[in-house]
């Protein structure tokens with residue numbers, strides 16, 4: 001039994017897409033919805049449509065991926081309208097990712113979403129690393145606190161935030177203190193890509209993506225230990241919230257690791273991009289087999305129970 005109940009939502013299993021992958025158009029969103037995934041999340045949106053950065057802007061390697069997409073999206077109303085027509089009763093929850101270029105843009109979208117009274121939950125992205133000249137909000141604790149103060153004034157329902165990876169225990173504690181001041185914040189998704197990595201092609205002696213002279217967000221196996229550390233630390237430091245694990249899940253083993261570290265549910269990014277929606281059924285089969293081998297009947301039997309030495 002892989003089912004998960006959280007935030008009053010029922011999911012048949014804990015896997016869904018990471019925002020950005022297979023979720024820009026209705027056709028792609030429907031691909032996820034009609035797959036074995038347990039939920040669906042939309043591409044991070046801005047109030048107006050955006051074409052994004054010049055191509056090539058995504059590249060896979062044997063160890064993961066690098067991207068600098070630049071927030072190409074069909075515009076907030078497109079995803080809100082998808083959320084309006086979404087068949088919630090079928091038991092596959094919908095999350096709507098918001099990534100305004102300014103706090104006011106996020107507040108405008110959240111005000112509209114609150115008025116629409118939909119059953120989808122917002123995941124507010126505090127961590128897009130790919131906009132030239134724009135720092136990631138998640139690395140400015142004071143700005144996050146001020147943003148969350150205003151967000152919770154305009155949006156009173158349950159919501160979550162997508163966080164960048166942190167690399168220092170003092171930063172985990174400082175960010176946790178900010179987040180714990182907002183009881184309406186019900187989940188944190190850890191992690192967004194490790195920002196501004198550089199992949200080099202030795203044959204061409206070149207970068208592999210065009211924007212930002214080759215710098216881009218890293219995903220996939222490169223980021224797994226960083227993702228697990230962020231899931232584990234926020235699981236401990238945010239006892240009244242859920243942690244959504246994201247980063248480096250390629251098989252049932254990595255999904256198990258994220259849940260053992262404390263993730264309630266998990267998202268698949270690079271692997272889904274490379275393999276397509278068949279990845280969900282494969283990873284679920286692998287997770288089930290691993291649980292049978294270990295004698296676990298449900299996810300609660302091992303969630304958060306990582307041992308220390």
Ligand code: DHB
Nearest residue numbers: 068069070071127128130
């Ligand atoms: C993009 C990348 C991200 O990591 C993110 O959180 C939002 C948008 C992008 O480049 O489109």
